[in-house]
Structure formats: structure tokens, C-alpha cells
Amino acid sequence: MTTSVPAAGGAPRRRPGSAGRRQARAAWLFMLPTMAVLGVFVVWPMLQALYLSFTDYEVFTPARWIGLENYRALLSDPAFGNALVNTLYYAAVTTPVSVALALGLALLLNRRMPLRGFVRTAVFVPVVISLAVVAIAWSFLLDPNIGLLSHWLSQIGIVSEQGWLRDPSLAMPAVMIVGIWKNVGFYMVMYLAGLQSIPTALYEAARVDGAGPWPRFRRITWPLLANQTMLIVILAAIATLQAFDQIFVMTHGGPFFRTETLVMMTYRIGFKEFQFGYAAAISWALVLLIFVLSMLQVAYFRKRSVTY
Amino acid sequence: MRLRSRTWLVTMTAAIALMSTACAGQGQGGGDAGGSGGPVTLKFWNGFTGPDRAAVEGIVSKFNSSQDKVKIEMEIMPWDVFFDKLLPSLGSGTGPDIAAMDTAQIPQYAARNVFQPLDDLYGPQGIDENVLVRSAVDATVFKGKRYGVPMNFTTLKLYWNKDMFREAGLDPDKPPADWDEFGDYARKLTKDTDGDGKPEQYGLAIADHATIAMWPILFWQNGGGVVSEDGRTAMLDDPATIEAARHWAGLITKDKIAPVGLSGADADKLFQSKKAAMEIVGPWMTTGFEQAGIDFGIAMPPAGPKARVTLGTSVAFTLSSRATGQKKQAARDFFAYWNSKESQAYWSANSGFPPNRTDLTADELKGNPYSALFGQDADKSRFYLAGVQEFQKVNETLFEPALQRVLNGKGDIEQVFGQADKEIQAVLDNAQ
Amino acid sequence: MPQDNRALRLTWRLLTAATGLAIALAMLFPLVWMVATSFKPEPEIVSFPPRLLPETFTLDNYIGVWERLPFTRLFLNTVVFAGAVTVCSLLLDSMTAYALARLRFRGKGAVFVLVLVLLMVPFQVTLIPLYDLLAGLGWINTFQGLIVPRLTNAFGIFFLRQFLLSIPRDLEDAARVDGASEWRIYWRIVMPLAVPALLTLGLFHFMYNWNDLLWPLIISQDTSRQTLPAGLALFMGQHVVEYGPLMAASVLTLLPVVVFFIIIQRRFVAGVATTGIR
Secondary structure, rough: OOOOOOOOOOOOOOOOOOHHHHHHHHHHHHHHHHHHHHHHHHHHHHHHHHHHEEOOOOOOOOOOOOOOOOHHHHHOOOOEEEEHHEEEEEEHHHHHHHHHHHHHHHHHHHHHOHHHHHHHHHHHHHHOOOOOHHHHHHHHHHHOOOHHHHHHHHHHHOOOOOHHHOOOOOHHHHHHHHHHHHHHHHHHHHHEEEEHHHOHHHHHHHHHOOOOHHHHHHHHHHHHHHHHHHHHHHHHHHHHHHOOOOHHHHHHOOOOOOOHHHHHHHHHHHHHHHHHHHHHHHHHHHHHHHHHHHHHHHHHHHHHHOOO | OOHHHHHHHHHHHHHHHHHHHHHHHOOOOOOOOOOOOEEEEEEEEEOOOOOOHHHHHHHHHHHHHOOOOOOEEEEOOOOHHHHHHHHHHHHHHHOOEEEEEHHHHHHHHHHHOOOOOOOEEOOOOEEEEHHEOHHHHOOOOHHHHHHHHOEEEEEEEEEEEEHHHOOOOOOOOOOOOOOHHHHHHHHOEEEEOOOOOOOOOEEEEEEEOOOOOOOOHHHOOOOOEEEEOOOOOOOOOHHHHHHHHHHHHHHHHHHOOOOOOHHHHHHHHHHHHOOOEEEEOOOHHHHHHOOOOOOEEEEEEOOOOOOOOOOEEEEEEEEEOOOOOHHHHHHHHHHHHHOHHHHHHHHHHHOOOOOOOOOOOOOHOOOHHHHHHHHHOHEEOOOOOOOOHHHHHHHHHHHHHHHHHHOOOOOOOHHHHHHHHHHHHHHHHOOO | OOOHHHHHHHHHHHHHHHHHHHHHHHHHHHHHHHHHOOOHHHHHHOOOOOOOOOOOOOHHHHHHHHHHHHHHHHHHHOOOOOOOOHHHHHHHHHHHHHHHHHHHOHHHHHHHHHHHHHHHOOOOHHHHHHHHHHHOOOOOOOOHHHHHHHHHHHHHHHHHHHHHHOOOOOHHHHHHHHHOOHHHHHHHHHHHHHHHHHHHHHHHHHHHHHHHHHHHHHHHOOOOOHHHHHHHHHOOOOOOOOOOHHHHHHHHHHHHHHHHHHHHHHHHHHHHHHHHOO
């Protein structure tokens, strides 16, 4: 039927006995273009950044090797401590809140209800639009003098005298809300996908046993969504630990560094103060942080995962 | 079928290759342009996105059509975008030949040899410094060498909203003359009509971050400052600085004469939307305020207890170290043209900035009333952080956050400013 | 257990519908505000108390944008950039994902870990070295400089690998026994099954690149290579923020992605829902 032809990317079938080797060769050929692009344009610059993190590179001047000096400086730099705390604070609040909201929305929108399609679309629309652009709108809405949102909030008694973004204790919650607003739809859709894969027979059986909605959720929905939850929590954590866009537009890390995350700090140190070697060291500290936290999460979820 | 899928792949690859090559050759390398024939092309970047944009474009296009040896290719972008793009592009040699920037920003680049000293462009054959505003030329000096040629120069002035003065029972033609009047007027002009503790109208708009220097003027007026005039000593813990900061921070936090946490753009917007009665700012806002229908006056900022002083500020042309030979000659021609009598008359008429030259007569300047106003008292102006190598660190990383902490009541002035003083001193010492 | 009470069920239905509607409006609120504001004259935008809907309706802001931004040029640049990246990236991502999910070879684990690590590295780290590399190639301010570094993407590989793992192997095993080449299996059997996932990923790639600001802003040096968000950033002057034209330009920037999403949304939600990211 099909005559095999040495197709682009495939290997000619000369030694039918060595199927394993043939597959391996095909695999590398399939990955070749990706490897080339990633190697040259991602991995190579990354390795250079890694090298530069051991130097005093200032973009315009030649790099001088200083060993672990940048990393040592990090440990005693209060600005780094501040950015680290802010980053963890941001991630520790937005990750669980986004995931919980996404689950709630998915549960609500998985049942039959009027306007379901419209509501799903509305929740997802913030995901597809540019955060840098809508963040401008958000700043305007929160403006203490002419902002519609702060006006409405003040009418129900929530007055922020300086305005949300200028108030040292409210700026962080404001950028968090925008971050959650932007991403919750994405996680909701992932949860919807998970919910639809749960066989309805399981629920019917539980109903016959007389289980109410909460036990049904506890015993069927939640455990069967474990894989989803793991993936969502890990993706959300990676994203929140790299929060940048809305902070860059709305507060620029201020007031007095109260919203400066590690990525914001990298930008400031590298682009504004030219200390690129030090900025690279901060980034690598962040990569390490993300890596360790992701591994911890995987380990945690692995231990608790249930399969039916 | 098989064929189709392969054809598709081949077409794809070809398309990508074609697209790539089609655009190749558009990439522009830096360094010297070829020496043979044709005009020398200079890439020129600046941040004049405001109402003065048209005036900048006007002079550049006049220069380009006035001769055929030099061609200026200009890109205008907002200043923050400008600086973000400048760093990687200068680092790799794909940046502009000429970059215009606030003189306070120049030393950061000059110290890293990105720009070249321009002393040899000055002189009778080139740019005659004797007819230029002295302080603007001096502001380009870093470690004894001039790294720039003035592109503009101005002082900051007090703007006040005359309608609001009338409403508050103040004489609309009499701006405050000293600190007592300044504070007193500001209090009278602050109104909390609905009594929720947050004023609907402020006496003053003063920015504490991302702004042209406003607070340092108040420090200078009391004999203090952020750093000393020679740029060697931090002055934030000087009693005069602390006294000035305490006085105005008190009026802002207790009497609420101004909102806390404004950026420069916020402050401009507040005055423009008639929610603040006074602001200290430059001539670039006149157009915006006129368009908003504000009846405003302009005067020297009120005198302080120790000095009658305001901020002088200048944007200067700089030249990349890579632009040598022909390019440098071409740049000198352009800088000289920009600072010629004719161009400067055009500049002040169309931008509202005072001219960079001191030899233009009042008659030549009558095209724009603001031009002369902002040129007055140039001798009572002072440049902020002139010649200080690490402007960014001193101003945005250390000074502004300290000021914001004080205004937000996070810590005592002596302690916060004292700490910032030490850190600024360390930055200054490190750069010596 | 709730009784089969009609009134109760109706109330419940109304309650969920009202909740749903409230959620939808809250999510859309900033966008509705942007659109409404883009039709207001400037003095009305900055007036107090603020209102959501315009009292006087004006198109001036859009006209202003049209006059001041080379909109068609920027739009085409964005289409070329986001479109080329999306198409190429889908091809390269899926080829790699196919190898990682369906083929057996040594070093697979290492490649997958590498992909995961790349997923965790913030883009800002590589920006300066990458810029220097492109400058060395003479690719600053070119389309290939914008596009080539984005031709493949760790998230795309990860996403498609997860999806491909969930497809049953029967068909391709049969094809292998018949002696079909791997390329043929990939292209004729696996890819057609992956269409929903490819569409979903295609939307992600397209919107990510359409919306991206920092990269096109840094790499482009004039309007011939700027994208819409980069052009928009150039629109915001430091001393003059005119909110009306800014909002009009924002609406015009956001509109294409929203329209694109609404067009493919049925297939998109189906793509995630029936197969999606598991």
C-alpha cells in the first residue's frame, strides 16, 4: 500500500532490524531545527548571562572575572532581600487565590446555566490581551482623582486618600488583583478540561449512595483533578514568580520599592544602573528559586496523588 | 498526498528563507559610514515627544535641506523608551551616533567611554561657547571635559492658576513671594469640599519620583541640597536640608496642600485638570495648560529663607565614541547649525524654550512670550546633580525612595535622610 | 436532599445566572471602560466625578491616532511578526514534541529537563547577550532579528508533549508495522489528531507575540519594523499623557487578538476541553 520514501526528516529504511536505532536517529532529526534555534538564540545567551554573572560586566566595559563576588553581594544586599520578599509575597498570595478562583469558576461554569458561553468568554478574554496595555487602563481606573474605580469604591466607603498605586500598603494588593484578573481565565479553562474528563458514572454512583455535593466534590472531583491542580499550581507559580508587566506599567516597583519584584530589580540594576553582571546574578538566583520551588511542588503532589 | 506534504514543507522553508533574506541588508551596522560620495548619515535619537516635537523636526528638516553633505536620520521616542533602547544598542554598536539627553544623565555614559569628549568641537570655527548660556555648557562637563553641546536650556518656574487664586480670595496677579506666602497660599487653595479628609483641590502639585527635580529646589532655597555643588559630598543630613524637608513634608502630610506619591506626569496632569493651583515646572507644559483652558501665570518660584534659586536644566547633544572622522565633522556642522542665531530664534518661537544663545535681542524673541519668561533669572538657576557620575543611583535608587518614605510617614526624617546620606556618599566616593 | 420544587429550581437558576453575569461584567469592566473612554472628548475623561459612558460621543481620538501613528504599517509588521512566529513555532514545537512523546531514544529525559529549565528562565536574563548576538549578525531592526529567536518555544514543546502523550498508540503502531516513515506518521497520523491542541497553542503563540512589548521595542529602531504595542509605547509622551488617543490606540491594538479569539473560541475551548492540557 504505502511505499516508503525517505521523507524529509525521516531516515531511509535500510536496516529494518535496528528499529531502535532508526527511531533514535529520527528523533534527533525531528529535534534538530528546534535544537539549533534554542541552542543559538536561547541557550547560548543564557550561558553567556551565566558567565557574566561571575564578572563585573557593565555593558559598555569589558567583563572582568570576579568569581562569586556578585552572589556574595546578593546575600548582604537589602534591596535583594526586599525584592525576594516581595516576589514571594506576590507569588504566595496570587498563586493560591488564582487557582482557587479558577476552580470555583470552572465548577460554576461546568454546569448547565444561562449565559454560560458568554461568561466563559468574558473570564477568558483578559488572558488574550496585552497586560502592558490594559495595565494603563487599570492605573487610570485606580487614579485617586479621576479614576472611576476609586470613585465607586469611595462611594461604598473604601477611600484611599493617596490612591491605590501611590499608597505603600495598597500598591502591592492592586498589582496582585490585576495579575489575578489577567490569568484566572487560563487556569479556569484548564480546570474545565479536567472536569469534562471525569466520567459522569462516578457521580451517579455516588448519588445512589446518597452522597451530597460536598462529599461528591471531596471524594471524586478534587482527587481526580489532582493532576490538573499540580500542573496549574506549577505553571501559576512560575508565572507569578516572574511578575513584571503590570508592575512595570503601574508602579514601576514603587512606592519606595514596595512592589519591586526580582524581575523588576533585574531590570533596574541591569538597564538603569548598567550593572549587568550583578543583574545576571539576580536572575540566576531567581531561576534557582523557581527550580527549587517547582521541584518541591512536584514532590508534594506526587506523594498525594491518587489514581482511580 | 505524500508529495503535497513535502511540497508544503519545502514551500514553507523557502518562504522563511526568502523572508529572511528579503529583510537582510536592512540591518544597520554602527561605526563609520563609508567615506566615498553621498552624504554622511547620522542617526540621532531623542525624547522630544511633547509639544516641542514639531520644533525639533522643523530644525532637523531645515538642516537636511540646507546642504547635501550631512543627513540627519532622527527617531523620537519617549525618554524611558529612549534609555531602554540606548543601553543595548550603544553596547553593541548599533545605536545612534547622536543621542540627546538631560545633562545629568551624561556622566553615566561618559564614565564608561560610550561618548567622546567634545572639547575640540568648541571654538571660533565650530561652536562658539561665548555666545551660549554658560551654565548649560558647564553642565556637560564630566571630569574636566565637555561631553555635550546644548540642545536646549531652561529654568523652572512657578505656574499658578489665576481662577483658583480669585476663588480663594487671593490676588490673581500676585504670586507668592517667599516661603511664608507660598505655604499660606497653598493652604488657602486646598479644599476638601465633601469633608472626607481627602481634598478635592490641592494648593500645590509637587512630584516625588520620576520627575524633573522639584524638591531639590526647596532644599537649595534653604541652603541645603541632595549633594554639594561640587558633586563630592552628600548633603541630605545637612540641618538645612532636613529643616526644609520637615517644613514642606509637614505642610503636605498635615495640611494636605499636595498629594503624596505623584510622578512628574501625575503632577502635570493634576495642574492641567484644575485639581492643583500651583506647580513648579518648565516651559514644555505651556501648550498643554493652554489647551486645557487654564488662565495661568508664570513667575520665579518663591524665595526661600536662604536663597532665591530655581532649577536650571538642559538637554545636550552627545556623540558616540564610535562616530569619528567624517561623522564627527558632520556632527559639528549639525550642532553649530542648531545653535545658530536663526535656528535658535526659530526654536524659541516654536517651543517656548529660551534660546541657548545669550545674544538674541528681545525683538528676535517676541515670537513666543514664554521664551523670554523662562530665560529670566538664568543666573539664579542651579543644575541638579551636575557632573555626578551615577545620577540614576543617587537620584532614583537612593534620594527619591528616601523622600517617599518620609512623606509616607515611614520613619523619622533624620534617620531616613541620614541613612540615604551615607549611601549616597558611598556612591560618590566609589566613583572618584 | 432538595425537593423537586419548581420555584426553588427557578430561583437557583436565576441566582447562578445573576452570579455569572456579575462575574462576566466584572471581568470585562476595564475593557468596557477603555472602549467607552476612547469615545470621550479629553476634558470629559479628566472630569470629576468620573462616569463610565460618554456624554458626548466623539471619534476625534481615533482620528488623532490615525494621523499620528503609521497604523497600517505597524499593523502589517505585527501580523508578519506574530503570524510567522506562530506558524513556524507550531511546526518546530510539534516536531520536537513528537520526538519527546512518541519516539524512544537515549537522552530523552535530558532533553525534557532542558525544556523545563528553559520554561523557568525569565526572558530578561538573556536579553542583553541575545541583543549582542543579533547585532553581530547585523539583524537589529530586521524581521529575521525579531522572528528567528522566537521560532521555537519551551512552553509550546511542553504543552504539545503533554497532549501527544494522551493519544492512543494503536494507529501509529499499525503504521510502523506497515513500514511508514516517522515523518509520515508524524505528519499524516499524529498531526491531524492534534489539530485542537495545535489551534489552542496557535492562539497562545499568536497572542503572546502580538502583545509582546519589550522584545519588539528593543529590536526595532524605526517604524519600518515596529509592532503595534511598541508603536503604542512610543505614543505615550512623558509630559503629555493624552488619555483619549492613548485609549483609542489601545483599543485598536487589543481588537485583533480579541476578534481572533472570538472567531476560533469554539474550537479553542473544545481543544482544551476535549484533549487539552493534561
